[in-house]
Amino acid sequence: MTATHPTTRHLVGRSEDVPEGGRHVVDVAGTTIGVFRFKGRLYAYENVCPHQGGPVCQGRLVPRVAEVLDEDKCSRGQRFDSDDLHIVCPWHGFEYSVATGAHPGHRHIRLRDFPVDEEEGNVYVTA
Ligand code: FES
Known part of the structure; x- marks a missing residue:
């Protein structure tokens, strides 16, 4: 949770505005917020x-890239991990897990x- 104390629940759209694996970016009380469903x-x-303050919530959504290791810990290439969706910031490519909000290498x-x-087909953000 954030260090600040949000107080007001705002209607930000309909449930269908946030499809599975997608996002909906809205302005809420002077703050631009990305809502994701995963x-x-x-x-x-x-x-x-x-x-550096880039519009991260408007970046590409891609599965985490995972290294595939053999029994000797040698790389056998890479694969997409469909259990972890990442947002890629459009400015310099920093990635963040949608489920945690954390950078994968620097938590x-x-x-x-x-x-x-x-609730009842509506999506609310408290900010
Ligand atoms: S501002 Fe997002 S990666 Fe640099």
Whole structure:
């Protein structure tokens, strides 16, 4: 959860505006927020990359790239990990897990998150 204390629940769209594996970017109380749905769960992050402030929530969504190792720990190439969807910041390519908001190599670098929920076909962000 964020260090700040959001207080107001805002309607940000209909459930169908946030398809599985997709995103919906909205302005909420003066802050641009990306709402994502992955494996049926909703996540909401400020559209500001911790690197240099790029519009991270508008970047490409791609599965995490994982190294394939053999029994001797030698690389046998790479594969996509469909269990971990990443947002790729369009400015310099920093990646963040949609499910955690964290950079995969530096877990202390993370997106600012917001509470998000869904009720009767509507999506709400508390900010
Ligand atoms: S501002 Fe996002 S990677 Fe640099």
